[in-house]
Amino acid sequence: ERWLLATLGSVLFARWAPTAPGAPTRLAVTALDRRTLTPRWVATVPAPRSASSDRDDSVQLNTCGPLVCVVTETATVALDPGTGAQRWTAPRAAFIPVPGGLLADYTIGAPGPIGRTRPTTIAQNRVIVHDPVTGRRTALLNGWRLLGVDPLRNRLMIGETLDDSTVLTWLTPTGLEPFALVTGRYDNC
16 A cells, blocks of 8 residues: 655655564655655654554545644654654644644544544544644644634634534634524534
């Protein structure tokens, strides 16, 4: 199996690295120059193989702000796009870029207060925001869903469902700004 991503001036190519019998499995990630396809660097990342199927869909390559993220079944590893050096590691997370250059994790398969789930589990009711350079968590909102992004005003739309209504709120760099209470459950906008 192989995974490809073209981003940040490189073409990234990930494949299972050869390992000795009984040794932990690893991914070899190679960065190629986007124009010449000349190798720039190779990094290895710990990555357990999924036992759930013939095909390993738990591996992803993504852009995480100024870094490149390798998402495995158990972790997200951020690599420097110029050198391949590991910058930070976090529990498996489905990061998406959000205003202010941050990353939002709507928690697919990440361990946390509500326990470990399978990577195929639908997004749970919490939003986590991270600094993409350090991987540091900057906000944790249990009970909330990420509903949308407003890049022009540098904010996230999040919602919290209480009984049969949803509170719609903007998450801005300065805090929470509730703006509507609507009837029903909203999972996205």
